[in-house]
Amino acid sequence: MRFLIVAAALIAGSPSAPAADFAPEYAVKAAFLTKFVPFVDWPSATFEDAPTPFVICIVGADPFSDADERSIADQHLGPHPVVLRRLSTAQAGCHVMFVTGSASQSVTEALEDVRGTPVLTVTDTARTGAVIQFVMIDGKVNFDIDAAAAAANHLTVSSKLLALARSVGRGERR
Secondary structure (H helix, E strand, O other): OHHHHHHHHHHHOOOOOOOOOOOHHHHHHHHHHHHOHHHEEOOHHHHOOOOOOEEEEEEEOOOOOOHHHHHHOOOEEOOEEEEEEEEOOOOOOOOEEEEEEOOOOOHHHHHHHHOOOOOEEEEOOOOOOOOEEEEEEOOEEEEEEEHHHHHHOOOEEOHHHHHHOOEEEOOOOO
16 A cells, blocks of 8 residues: 555656645545556456547546646556546546536435446545545545445456555445
8 A cells, every 4th residue: 555655646746747736635646546447457348449548537526636637647558548537427438437526416426327337436525335435544545445336337456456455345335
């Protein structure tokens, strides 16, 4: 876990990144959104077309203040260019979805809209049923994984990522 936090902080704070005017925790969380991806398997049909972009969506209020854009600038995941979309409500076409909720749609409603589809859902809101939930402990970003939520979304989370999680739930709502 410490390796991922250090790696994420180094990427978010690299010399090529302009001075930040956002909370450092969100720089780390933004970096994690792409760092989780190699440890998750999507159904093979998800990426049948090689040039298909890998889409990371921010649904609801955007807490990242461009940290997300800096962390994914010019990145590729395999042959797939990484694309960032900001949405007010959950929509099809996202591979990773960071959900904060908005006046248009609550976190719970957004997660329900994509339940059962191959989307890695991430939030920092408690008791949501997201696949990954960020948790701040002593000023450090940690995360919990809900393995049942991953399975419901047809995703397989690597044992390496599960081992780094603070806790792994089996479907109980926290």
